[in-house]
Amino acid sequence: MKKQKELIEEATIMFASDSGGGSQIIGTQMTEASAIAGNDVATLPDYPAEIRAPAGSLAGISGFQLRFSSATIHTPGDICDVLVAMNPAALKVNIDKLKPNGILIVDTDNFAQRNLRLAGYSSNPLEDGSLTQFQVFSIELTRLTREALKETDLTQREVDRCKNFYALGMVCWMYNRTMDYALQWLKEKFATKPQYIEANTLALKAGNIYCEATEQFATSYEIKPAKFASGKYRNIEGNMATALGLVAASQKSGLQLVYGSYPITPASTILHELARYRNFGVKTMQMEDEIAAVGVAIGAAFSGALGATGSSGPGIALKAEAINLAMIVELPIVVCNIQRAGPSTGMPTKTEQADLLQMFYGRNGESPLPVIAASRPSDCFETVYEACRIALKYMTPVIFMSDLYIAFGAEPWLIPQVSDLPPIDVDFPTDTNGFEPYLRDEATLARPWAIPGTPGLEHRIGGLEKADISGNVSYDPDNHEQMVHLRAEKVARIADDIPPTEIFGEPSGELLVLSWGGTYGAVRTAVEHKQAESKSVSHVHLRYLNPLPKEIGDIMKGFKRVLIPELNLGQLRLLIRAEYLVDAVGLNKIQGQPFHVFEVESKIDELLRGDV
């Protein structure tokens, strides 16, 4: 039969299966293929904390949402064009995300009574008419995969594990994607297990041929490359970009990187990445707990290295006392908080940005620290690099904030030239003449970084309040007050050392949307849409949270209303209201999920209508 090829602007696909069923793998492969085809891509992996929840159960469903487009996009999409559901539970969990008339591909071999019951279906949705609003493709994926692999020597269990690649082959056909990169990936992944390379290759190709050969699939789709600034690109996840940013700062400063960490979702992959870079002299130390992990970073900083640690909210809570020590002794470390949904253990595999006040105030005493946040996966590189620059220049711990959504999300990244990265100059004093451990630089208020091994500069530091200049222990009342002010002033002065705030849209008008962190994509897209409707709305996305850019107060004065959308109950809003007495309005969502664009849009509409 004649196959049609239809040109479309973009598509959003959700792969869903039991965790361990390979949705994350094929989602990643499809992302790579789409990025290399020149599309803009955005991803949203969504998986349970349980490594292998009981097969077929709702709790165990792992999803990977991928959007690719010929236009510039900032989010993985509010709603899906295609859902690949490997069993009834995967269908049940995700069917609400499929748009009307969307394509639903299901493995009918998994829709037996037992699986239906596990998913809580009283009747088979494939037969009871409940899916009529979708284009349902009922495929015997299990049987077809077994058929394709019948010549191999694998056990049935091993054969069934190749089903995901059968599905990937189908989706590659549907969107005219090359399978070359997936084949190359298989060769590297299973270098020592050639039987798996062969089996998955067979499955991948069989899935592709199935679509080509059967009448069921009449149309494939083509998505032209997106328009990107010229340059060299790669696809990158947030945590990978964070790891690379730390290495880049280490290389540009000439300091060895010592990264102490304790495994925690969603920060662990930074540790995994950095552990691969021993040839850069990177020393990763997996420690006995979160406190030891930050302790290592502080010790390394005392020795003159770039010390860093990474965790998520619960781990950062444990580190708080040590971070405060680094604050008062004024040693440079970078603390990465890859936020997840709290409180307490909360929802470890879901996103949220409710640690902002913890980062500002979660330590005893007056403890000002610079706080900066990345906005999207690729931005993690530049933002953590900036965290290192500030830490080393101002001799202070710096909090770098990311969140699970951008840590695990991926997008194309215009690879920077190393020579274009801002220089990071570090000076270790050696002159004993007039040396005082807390004699400050007049401009930055940074103290000298005299490191052990330097003759004549022996000195003691510690968590007790110290006398100005000499650093000796001091209980003098006036000195304490002065030191508290000095440490605050040092952080405040960083506001003079940051780039001007970009206003997206007009510098004044009806509504300013002010956001920070991983909500960038949804907020920016919503504002773009509203601006396209000629609505008077502008957007400022903050990287620098402490100190805030100096012009923020004036920018807000140019707008009648200020909307602050956050995945918390209004933490930035609290800070903004306290600092500027601005009656900012919140859009707050606490569901462990990122904003949908339409949610932000409808709030903007509501405010512009004057409903609230």
Next chain:
Amino acid sequence: MKNRTSSPIPVAVQTLTKQDFTSDQDVRWCPGCGDYSILAQTQRILPDLGIPKEDFVFISGIGCSSRFPYYMNTYGFHTIHGRAPTIAAGVKAANPDLSVWVITGDGDALSIGGNHFIHMMRRNLDINVLLFNNRIYGLTKGQYSPTSEQGKKTYSTPMGSIDNPFNPISLALASGATFVARSLDRDPEHLRNVIKAAFEHKGTSFIEIYQNCNVYNDGAFFMYTEKETKAENTVFLEHGEPLVFGKDSDKGICLNGFKPEVVSLSEGAHSTEELITHDQFAEDRTLAYFLSRMTEVSGLPHPIGIFRSVEHPCYEGMMTEQINTAKERMGEGDLDALLNEGDTWVVE
């Protein structure tokens, strides 16, 4: 960072004295505190170790003992309660050329820092750990500590402590420490010698020091430190020597089944050949552990000296090896190449 070999190697330096290691800060321990002696012995022995003053780093936690770094004219870091081992690990890992010392107490190391303590022991960085054990919380004014004997009456335990104490030597050995010793604040020469041996040992060296708190737990160790009773209640461990003790060296320790037993050497019934011979270099920890348990049995002398001293590869050395191996295999890291790793594409 200076490019030296990976461990502190004695080099010719100008002759230093105790005075060089004394800071300008007033020492603020209670008059008569055992800490003074430990400070003095440390300051006396450091000049003999043959490494430059600027390469010493003293790191402490919280507690009376942890004020120690302020009094040493070296690099020092008074950190937070229980965490000195973690900061020391970072200092040493970042710069293996430094001579790193952890100063801690029974509360700091074994209560709030207990987790770090055991992991420090197994990790085996080349650092030296002096644990001032006074079996009491001094700085917080007299609560029982994790080494206080059961039944101890303190402000927090008016009817007596119902906790079982730790045995620091047993704990260190069980955690895999490669150098484990005990010394006494009131035996300066022994203390200096043990500190020197700890310094010379490559790997984590742990010394428990019986230290008198004359305010809140006065005399806790007098039985083992004072002239009248010391000889009868301690046995000094010497490698290759039988366990002989007593004022007239007339007693020994021999094995009775799996138990240590005191025998008299003066009555002709027993000879030194029957006694346990100390072997501090034994790879197997069993003997050292056995000796560490003697303090748990009343009537047995407390062993003083080096329980165990074995050479294992150091953490920081293995880290350096991995870095060198990675550089051999992949070449010195190239940032441009790293950023351009993986599948890339060019937009014109």
